[in-house]
Amino acid sequence: MANAIQTIKFRFGSRRFEVFPFWIGLLILGLGVGAVGGYQVLTHGLQVTGLSNQVPWGLWITIDLSSIALGGSAFVFGVIVYLLRSKRFEVIGRLAVLLGFLGYSAAGIVLFFDLGQPLRFWHPLVFWQAHSLLWEITMCVVLYLTVLLAELVPIIVEHPVFSEHPWLKKYSFLQKLADILKQVAHWLHKAGPGLAIAGLTLSLLHQASLGATYGVLSGRGLWFNPTAPVLFIFSAMAGGTALLFFLGVIVFRVMRPGLVSDGVFYDVARIAGAIVLLCVYIQVWNWAVSNYYSFNHEIFTQKQLLNSVAPYSLTFWLGQFLFALIPGTILMMAKRIKNFKVLMLAAVGPVLCAILLRWNYNFSGLIASITYDPFTPSVQLNSYVPTWQEWAVGTGVISYWLLGFSLAARYLPFHSAKEAH
Numbered sequence: 001m002a003n004a005i006q007t008i009k010f011r012f013g014s015r016r017f018e019v020f021p022f023w024i025g026l027l028i029l030g031l032g033v034g035a036v037g038g039y040q041v042l043t044h045g046l047q048v049t050g051l052s053n054q055v056p057w058g059l060w061i062t063i064d065l066s067s068i069a070l071g072g073s074a075f076v077f078g079v080i081v082y083l084l085r086s087k088r089f090e091v092i093g094r095l096a097v098l099l100g101f102l103g104y105s106a107a108g109i110v111l112f113f114d115l116g117q118p119l120r121f122w123h124p125l126v127f128w129q130a131h132s133l134l135w136e137i138t139m140c141v142v143l144y145l146t147v148l149l150a151e152l153v154p155i156i157v158e159h160p161v162f163s164e165h166p167w168l169k170k171y172s173f174l175q176k177l178a179d180i181l182k183q184v185a186h187w188l189h190k191a192g193p194g195l196a197i198a199g200l201t202l203s204l205l206h207q208a209s210l211g212a213t214y215g216v217l218s219g220r221g222l223w224f225n226p227t228a229p230v231l232f233i234f235s236a237m238a239g240g241t242a243l244l245f246f247l248g249v250i251v252f253r254v255m256r257p258g259l260v261s262d263g264v265f266y267d268v269a270r271i272a273g274a275i276v277l278l279c280v281y282i283q284v285w286n287w288a289v290s291n292y293y294s295f296n297h298e299i300f301t302q303k304q305l306l307n308s309v310a311p312y313s314l315t316f317w318l319g320q321f322l323f324a325l326i327p328g329t330i331l332m333m334a335k336r337i338k339n340f341k342v343l344m345l346a347a348v349g350p351v352l353c354a355i356l357l358r359w360n361y362n363f364s365g366l367i368a369s370i371t372y373d374p375f376t377p378s379v380q381l382n383s384y385v386p387t388w389q390e391w392a393v394g395t396g397v398i399s400y401w402l403l404g405f406s407l408a409a410r411y412l413p414f415h416s417a418k419e420a421h
Contacts, residue, residue, distance in 0.1 A: 005410065006255050020410060027403040034396010037389040041113050048389045055366045055384040057114075063394050064110040065210065065358035067103040067401065068141070069232075070351065072240025074100025074148060075196075075203035076271070082196035091260050092248050092268060094155050094414045098405070099244060101148040104141060106401045113393050133213045140206035147199045150188050157185035158413045207233045214361050227286055231357070234279050239354025241272035242331070242347040249340055251409045259415055266334040269343050273331030276350045280324045287316070298370050301379040305368040309381065312364060319356045323349045 008019045040048050051058050077093040080086050112118050125142065129135040162168075162182065168175045188195070211232030245268045252260040290299060306312035327349030334343055363384070371378050386394075 006257065008254065020406070023406060024403065027399045027406065030395050030399025031403070032396075033392050034394075034399060037392025038113055038396065040389045041393060042118065046116055048387060050385045050387050050390065052382075052384070054369070054380075054382040055363075057362055057366065058384055059386040059390045059394055060110045060114045062355075062359050062362050063397060064107045064114070065362065066355040067106040067110070067397075068207075068210070069103075069236040069239050069354045069358060070243050071100035071103025072203070072207070072236030072238075073244035074103075074151075074240070075199045076237050076241055077244070078151070078196035078199050082193045083200075088261075088264055089268075091414050092244065092252065092264060095248055095251060096240075096244050097148060097151045097155065098408050098412070099240070099247070101145070101152050102401050102404045103240075104145045104148060105404075106397050107141065108145065109397050109400065110393070133209050137206045137209045137213070140202045140209070144199060144202040144206070147195050147202065151192070151195055151199070153181075154185040154189045155412060155414070157181050159411070160413075203236075204233060207236050211361075214365055225286055225289065227282055228361070231279065231282050231286070234275055234282065235354045235357050238272055238275040238279055238328075238350045241268060241275065242327075242350035245269050245272055245331075246344050246347040246351070247405070247409075249344055251414070253340065255409060256414070262338075265340070265343075266338070269331045269334035269347065272347065272350055273328045273334070276324050276328030276331065276353070279353070280321060280328060283316075283320055283324075298377060298379055302364075302368040302370070305379060305381045306364055309367070312360070315356060315360060320353055320360075324353045 009016045010019055011017075049058070073096040077089055077096040080089050081093040112121055115121060124135050124138040162178045165174075168178055208229035211228035211230070214228055245265065248260065248268065249265065253265075303312065327346040330337065330346040331343065331350075337343060367382050367384065368379055369382065371380060
C-alpha cells in the first residue's frame with residue numbers, strides 16, 4: 001500500500017503555496033486567544049462568564065459534551081478491530097483512537113476552566129461520591145482517557161523517529177529510552193483486546209450517565225424521560241462514526257491515498273447511517289410519548305417559552321429529524337452511491353445532530369426550567385449570553401483539537417511497517 005503523504009496546496013497567481021504552515025499558524029493564534037481568555041478565568045473566577053445559579057452550564061459544557069460524543073468512534077472500532085477481529089478496519093481504527101483521545105482530552109481542558117476551583121480537579125479521584133452521577137462520569141472519563149492513551153502510545157512509537165533518528169546512535173541514553181518505549185508499546189499492543197473491553201465498558205457507562213444526568217432531574221421536565229441514556233450512547237456512536245468517515249476520507253484518500261480501500265470507507269459510512277436511523281426512531285417515539293400519548297402542562301409551557309426566545313421546535317424537526325433521516329439514508333446507500341463528495345456532505349449531518357442534541361439537552365432544560373416547589377411548581381424563563389472569555393476559551397480548546405489532529409494526520413504512522421503486526 002502507498003504511504004506517501006500528499007500535501008495540500010493553494011495557488012496564488014503563478015505560485016503554489018503549501019496550506020499546512022498557514023493552517024498551523026492560524027491554530028497557534030487560536031491557542032493564544034484561548035490562553036488570554038483562560039488567564040482571565042483563572043485570575044478572576046467564573047464571575048467573568050455569563051453563567052449563573054439558574055444557568056450553571058453553558059457554552060463550555062456544550063463543547064465538552066460534543067467533543068466526548070464525537071470521540072465515540074474509538075470504542076465502536078475498538079470492538080470491531082480487537083473483539084470482532086476485523087483487521088480490514090485496523091488502519092481507520094487507529095484514526096478512531098486518535099479522535100477519541102483528542103475529544104476526551106479537549107473535554108478535560110474545558111472542565112478545568114469550568115470548575116469553580118480548578119486546582120481541585122483531582123478531588124473526585126480521592127473524595128468518592130459513589131451516589132453521584134457526575135462523580136461516576138468523572139471517574140469513567142479519567143479512566144477511559146487513560147485507556148485511549150494506552151492505545152495511542154503504540155501508534156506514536158512506530159514513528160521512524162524512535163528507530164531511525166541520528167541522535168539515537170549519537171546518544172546511547174536516547175537509544176535505551178527508545179527501546180523501553182518500544183517494549184512498553186509492544187505490551188500495550190498485546191493488551192489491545194483487554195483495553196477494548198475496558199474502553200467499551202467505560203464508554204457505555206459514562207455516555208449513558210451523561211444522558212441520565214438530565215433524565216433524572218424532574219425540574220428539567222422537557223427531557224425527563226428514560227430513553228436519554230440510550231439516546232446519548234447511540235448519538236455518540238453515530239456522530240463519532242460519521243466524523244471518522246469524513247476525516248478518514250481526508251487523511252486516507254487525500255493525504256495518504258491507497259492506505260484504506262474504498263470498501264472500508266463504504267462500510268464505515270453504512271455503520272454510521274444505520275445508527276443514525278436508529279436514533280431517529282428513538283427520537284420520534286420520544287416526541288410521541290411527550291406530545292401525543294400524554295399531556296404535561298409544565299412541558300407544554302416549557303416549549304412555549306422556548307419557542308418564544310429561540311426556534312426550539314424547528315431545531316428538533318429540522319436539525320434532529322430531517323438532518324438525521326436524510327443523511328442517514330444516504331450513508332446507508334454508500335455502496336450504491338459511491339460518490340465521496342456526496343457521502344462526506346451527508347456525514348456532516350450526524351455530526352451536527354450529535355452536537356445539537358447536546359445543545360438542546362443542556363440549554364432547553366436550563367433556559368426554561370421548572371421550579372422545585374412541590375406545591376405550586378411553575379416554569380421560569382432564564383437567560384444566558386456567553387462572554388468573550390467563554391468564547392476565547394472555547395476557541396482555544398477547538399484550536400487544540402484541530403492542531404492535534406492536523407499534526408497527527410501529517411506525521412503519525414497509521415499503518416504498521418511490520419508485516420506481522
